[in-house]
Amino acid sequence: MSSSAPAKAPAPEQPGAGPTYGALDRFFRISERGSTLSREVRGGLATFFAMAYIIVLNPIILGSAKDMYGHQLDNGQLVTATALTAAFTTLLMGVIGNVPIALAAGLGVNSVVALQLAPRMSWPDAMGMVVLAGFVVMLLVATGLRERVMNAVPYGLRKAISIGIGLFIMLIGLVDAGFVSRIPDAAQTTVPLQLGGDGHLNGWPVLVFVLGVLLTLALIVRKVSGAILISIVAMTVVAVVIEAVAKVPSWGLTTPKWPGNPVASPDFGLVGQVSLFGGFEKVGVLTGVLFVFTVLLSCFFDAMGTIMGVSDEAKLTDAQGQMPGINKVLFVDGLAVAAGGASSSSATTAFVESTAGVGEGARTGLANVVTGGLFAVALFLTPVATMVPSQAATPALVAVGFLILAGSVKEIDWADYTIAVPAFVTMLMMPFTYSITNGIGMGFITFAVLRLAAGRGREVPTAMYAVAAVFAFYYLMPALGLT
Secondary structure, rough: OOOOOOOOOOOOOOOOOOOHHHHHHHHHOOOHHHHOOHHHHHHHHHHHHHHHHHHHHHHHHOOOOOOOOOOOOHHHHHHHHHHHHHHHHHHHHHHHHOOOOOEEHHHHHHHHHHHHHHHHHHHHHHHHHHHHHHHHHHHHHHOOOOHHHHHOOOOHHHHHHHHHHHHHHHHHHHHHHEEEOOOHHHOOOOEEEOOOOOOOOHHHHHHHHHHHHHHHHHHHOOOOHHHHHHHHHHHHHHHHHHHHHHHOOOOOOOOOOOOOOOOOOOOOOOOOOOOOHHHHHOOOOOOOOHHHHHHHHHHHHHHHHHHHHHHHHHOOOOOOOOOOOHHHHHHHHHHHHHHHHOOOOOOOEEEHHHHHHHHHHOOOOOOHHHHHHHHHHHHHOHHOEEEOHHHOOHHHHHHHHHHHHHHOOOOOOOOHHHEEEEEHHHHHHHHHOHHHHHOOOHHHHHHHHHHOOOOOOOOOHHHHHHHHHHHHHHHHOOOOOHH
């Protein structure tokens, strides 16, 4: 993503002189990237708390669906699978990719698996489709095609993707905190969202969120180191006190209350419950291929947008906006998709919440080691890891979303409409459709069409035409009766 306040860190602190730090510094290139051990640790902590909700939310989404035989996945096993895969893939990205990009079960993809795949096959069949999609992603990386696609994206569109992600994570924060909510269809209105749950801000949880946003922004304005993490911890303490005194009816997914038994044994019963090709027997080869293609598109471009945005925000890109060593990052991302299917936690992908860690100064894979380690601990301490309510964590998303927007919008050439209009479409469609994939797809199609209309079709890389065509086919699939 673009330059922003969190990325403009003060002069690096002096690293410790001990041999352990020296080894870490050389391996992760901490000093070379202008970071410090403390910033990496703070960044890893901030990222974990910003995305720890997935341990609760992913089991809810997958566990509420039934396969064609009426079977449901066990919630406890799903919690274990989600935490295990997030820990493994995040650590792998940190050690191999050396970037502060954490991974966990993708919310968009798990909905596809739960609502599109599982009802037409068994759960092992559905997870097999996810594993196959991961294999395809790794094949694209091995052939260099995925990197060529990413490098073909014009600079202005890259910035638009960053802005779109900023707006998207800001909306995620507002929705998850209950600051805005969906108006029920029964209201018969064209307005999709409203303030609070009934048009007003009511209840202690929303107050915690509002105070958290104000505290986070105030600390950032004051240039306090660790602003985001301080806010998350402080508002969690406030939420725990409020819950103890007021007994709030509902905090949403997580109640901020110290658990009576903080230790829970992990249940690995879902790991390895996969049938690679069983789904094709249930739905046929064509439909099966389209299912894999759907999962592939969601994983490919959601991760692409997130990786590009987070790496740009962390200043890991060169003057051309490209990230050295991107193939390692992309390969781990493809492996993560397959790992998610193999553990039955759905496809694992890069998380935009990694920007919370980058905002704390994280610039290397050491932050991922911290985040991944906490996910591993969460296997045994899930009740403690999930006591942070979304109202205490999501203010970070709102603050970072603004900072991304402020740092990127000026770098788009608004005088060139063949870039400005696609950028406009990209950045708005992400929050408006609640999908990074849709924002990228519609922006790419608009870019290709407008460059052709302006007689500048030769300036468009072949890879951009190919991707735009794939997206166009993807959006036309329902009209063609292929879904």
